[in-house]
Amino acid sequence: MVSTNNNVTKYALIAAFGGFVFGLDAANLSGAVRYISSYFELTSSQVGFVAGITLWGVIFALFFTGMLCEWFGRKKVLIAIAIGYALSSLLSATAVSYEMLAFGRFIGGLAFASITVSAMYVGEITPPSQRGKFVSVNQFMIALGLLLAFIINYFLLRGLSVNEYLNGENVWRFMLGSELVANVIWLSLLFLVPESPRWLLKKGREEEARQAFAKLVPADQIESTVVAVRESLSKDNEANSMREIWGQLKTLFSGRMRLVLAIAVVYAITQGATGMNAVLFFAPMIFEQVGMSVEDTFMQTVSMGVFGLVATVIAIFSIERLGRRFLTLAGLALVIIAHTSTWYSFSNATYDISPKTITEVSEILIDERVDVSKLNKLAGTSFENDVALKAALANEFNKSELPLVTGPVINASINGVIAPLALFGIFLFLAAFNLSIGPIMWVIFSEIFPNKIRSVAMPVAALVQTISSILVTQPLPWLLDVIGTASVFMVYALVGVVGFVVMFFILPETKGKSIEMIEKDLVRT
Numbered sequence: 001m002v003s004t005n006n007n008v009t010k011y012a013l014i015a016a017f018g019g020f021v022f023g024l025d026a027a028n029l030s031g032a033v034r035y036i037s038s039y040f041e042l043t044s045s046q047v048g049f050v051a052g053i054t055l056w057g058v059i060f061a062l063f064f065t066g067m068l069c070e071w072f073g074r075k076k077v078l079i080a081i082a083i084g085y086a087l088s089s090l091l092s093a094t095a096v097s098y099e100m101l102a103f104g105r106f107i108g109g110l111a112f113a114s115i116t117v118s119a120m121y122v123g124e125i126t127p128p129s130q131r132g133k134f135v136s137v138n139q140f141m142i143a144l145g146l147l148l149a150f151i152i153n154y155f156l157l158r159g160l161s162v163n164e165y166l167n168g169e170n171v172w173r174f175m176l177g178s179e180l181v182a183n184v185i186w187l188s189l190l191f192l193v194p195e196s197p198r199w200l201l202k203k204g205r206e207e208e209a210r211q212a213f214a215k216l217v218p219a220d221q222i223e224s225t226v227v228a229v230r231e232s233l234s235k236d237n238e239a240n241s242m243r244e245i246w247g248q249l250k251t252l253f254s255g256r257m258r259l260v261l262a263i264a265v266v267y268a269i270t271q272g273a274t275g276m277n278a279v280l281f282f283a284p285m286i287f288e289q290v291g292m293s294v295e296d297t298f299m300q301t302v303s304m305g306v307f308g309l310v311a312t313v314i315a316i317f318s319i320e321r322l323g324r325r326f327l328t329l330a331g332l333a334l335v336i337i338a339h340t341s342t343w344y345s346f347s348n349a350t351y352d353i354s355p356k357t358i359t360e361v362s363e364i365l366i367d368e369r370v371d372v373s374k375l376n377k378l379a380g381t382s383f384e385n386d387v388a389l390k391a392a393l394a395n396e397f398n399k400s401e402l403p404l405v406t407g408p409v410i411n412a413s414i415n416g417v418i419a420p421l422a423l424f425g426i427f428l429f430l431a432a433f434n435l436s437i438g439p440i441m442w443v444i445f446s447e448i449f450p451n452k453i454r455s456v457a458m459p460v461a462a463l464v465q466t467i468s469s470i471l472v473t474q475p476l477p478w479l480l481d482v483i484g485t486a487s488v489f490m491v492y493a494l495v496g497v498v499g500f501v502v503m504f505f506i507l508p509e510t511k512g513k514s515i516e517m518i519e520k521d522l523v524r525t
Contacts, residue, residue: 007215008126011193012134015078015118017186019138021085022115023145024179025054025108026280027305031153031298032172034403038369039169040098041399044477052474053102055277055466057109062463065116066248066456074121074196082190084111086183093177115142115442116462120454123446124196125216139439143312145182146280147305152178154298168369168404198451201229228516229451248456252449260448260522263506264461267328267444270499271437272468274335275492278476279426287426297407300423307427311434324440325509331436332500335429339493342425346486349417351383351410360412361405370401375409386410387484394481425489441465447510450519 029051037047068077084107091104118138126134156174159166166174197212206226213222251257287297319327358375365372374396383389390406397405449457472492479488510518 008134011125011216012122012137013141014186014189014193015121016138016141017182017189018078018081018085018111018118019115019141020145020148021082021179021182021186022112023142023147024149024182025085025088025112025145026277027146027149027301028153028175028179029105030280030301031149031157032175034407035168035172036101037403038400039172040101042098042403043399044481046098047403047477048474050098050102050105051476052470054105054109054112055470055473057106058112058466059109059463059470060106061110061112062116062459062466065462066459069117069120069199069459070248070456073199074117074124075190075193077117078121078193079187079190081111081117082183082187084108086180086187089177089180089183093173093180112466116445116458119442119446120458121193121196123443124198124454125194127217137316138442139434140309140312140316142438143305143309143434147302147309149175149179150298150301150305154302157298198229201226202451228514231516248453249460252453252457252460256523257453259506260457263448263503263508263522264445264457265464266499266502266506267437267441268461268465269468270332270495270503271441272465273472273492273495274332274433274437274499275339275429275472275489275495276433276438277469277473279429304427304430308430308434311431312439315435315439318435319440319443320511323509323511324444325507327436328440328507329500329504331432331440332496332503334432334435335437336493336496336500338425338429338432339489339496340425341421341428343486343489343493345418345422345425346386346484346489349386349486350415351386351389351413352415353378353381353383353409353413355379357409357412361408364408364411365405370397370405372405374401383413385484385486386480387482389413390481444507444510447513447518448522450523451516 033047033050036042036050040046042050065077068080088104088108088111091107092101093104095101095104115138122134122138153175156166156171160168160171194212194215195208197209197216200206200209200212210222210226213225217225252261287300315327353375358372358379361375362372377396378392381392383392389410393406393409394402445458445461446454449461476488508522513521
């Protein structure tokens with residue numbers, strides 16, 4: 001018994017290590033983005049595209065992930081994904097053009113499918129009483145990856161002033177390339193895990209499935225588990241057609257799956273559109289709006305990473321006790337409060353360019369590529385919001401200077417923002433997300449879809465989540481320039497309100513139930 005439990009833990013952690021790599025990748029970009037923008041002289045739309053193209057890669061991958069998982073199994077797909085992450089790191093870190101960087105990020109987006117496949121795999125190898133905890137480990141690994149990346153970025157930034165080999169033109173290469181070590185480690189570990197026994201049974205490879213189950217459940221439960229899974233896979237006359245991808249899709253969108261699909265779609269949209277990916281990708285940029293120095297923004301991202309990791313650990317140990325429904329609804333209520341707080345803190349901010357402001361910017365900004373004297377043209381000018389300030393800066397500074405000078409100017413000129421309330425909102429959102437909709441969405445996805453369509457259904461649900469994330473992440477730099485920080489967070493709050501109301505009425509409790517039991521409860525016969 002102890003041996004099989006240890007095996008489940010080991011295999012779940014290895015599969016979820018893809019989440020760690022994902023976290024590294026997302027947070028490394030957040031640190032590198034200002035330097036990338038300056039190096040390639042990008043517009044705000046291009047900056048958004050560099051972040052958003054990874055999500056377009058996810059969409060492309062999700063069209064094939066289900067088929068590949070169905071044809072080759074979960075393990076082989078995870079191995080291919082690990083190779084994709086490594087290739088993405090190499091291309092991104094050595095990019096010599098904006099196009100090459102975007103292509104490298106796109107490859108990384110293809111590998112982001114690891115989150116879906118890992119959740120699928122972990123959901124299929126863990127017992128019902130522990131499934132929520134183990135699938136939530138995926139979010140823990142993401143949070144751990146984020147934290148490590150934030151720490152790496154912070155020390156690389158500190159190294160700009162003391163290391164002769166680091167400068168504003170190459171530091172981003174070290175940030176994006178630092179995850180390559182984790183890529184190689186994950187790829188090596190994946191060869192140690194068994195294939196999903198449920199997939200093996202679905203393919204008629206019963207002896208191999210029994211051997212896999214022998215590593216996962218006590219010997220006296222192997223036969224009963226095999227029987228239960230076999231009955232689920234052959235429940236109705238559609239069993240044969242379920243082996244075909246289009247047959248699975250047809251069943252997923254049939255009337256009998258209406259409630260299951262509604263739960264998945266609403267959860268996916270809510271999780272993606274409440275703004276987590278945007279906050280992750282552009283965390284330093286957002287902290288700048290509070291009035292922090294560049295170094296302070298990087299230090300705050302480290303604090304943010306620690307906070308997120310602690311919240312995820314709490315979620316892992318609470319999900320089986322408090323349940324999926326309670327944590328989801330409570331988390332969304334906190335998300336609404338968090339975004340409303342951040343919106344209010346920025347709503348009355350103003351910006352004054354005085355001689356003191358210009359002096360402070362000169363002291364903060366030591367990069368020789370920026371001609372701070374250009375600020376003299378704006379001396380004595382006040383701006384009612386950050387949109388007007390950024391527009392004025394864009395008229396004075398070129399595309400190489402603007403990403404480097406904007407943060408220090410905001411830091412030195414901001415007035416009226418309630419910084420503690422803004423930080424409270426951002427950190428509360430981070431805690432709420434990692435306590436609830438972050439990890440629990442993948443638990444729900446791994447539970448509500450029947451065995452015979454899960455390999456297609458989970459990528460479809462993830463596709464909805466990714467599209468939702470793209471609509472939030474890619475336009476963020478442009479939206480910060482056009483409608484301002486306060487309005488952006490109000491939009492996120494409204495998304496949380498709609499998600500809370502809908503899920504209050506349709507989200508069931510699934511804790512402690514086997515995948516087969518949940519299917520009987522949710523799927524119309």
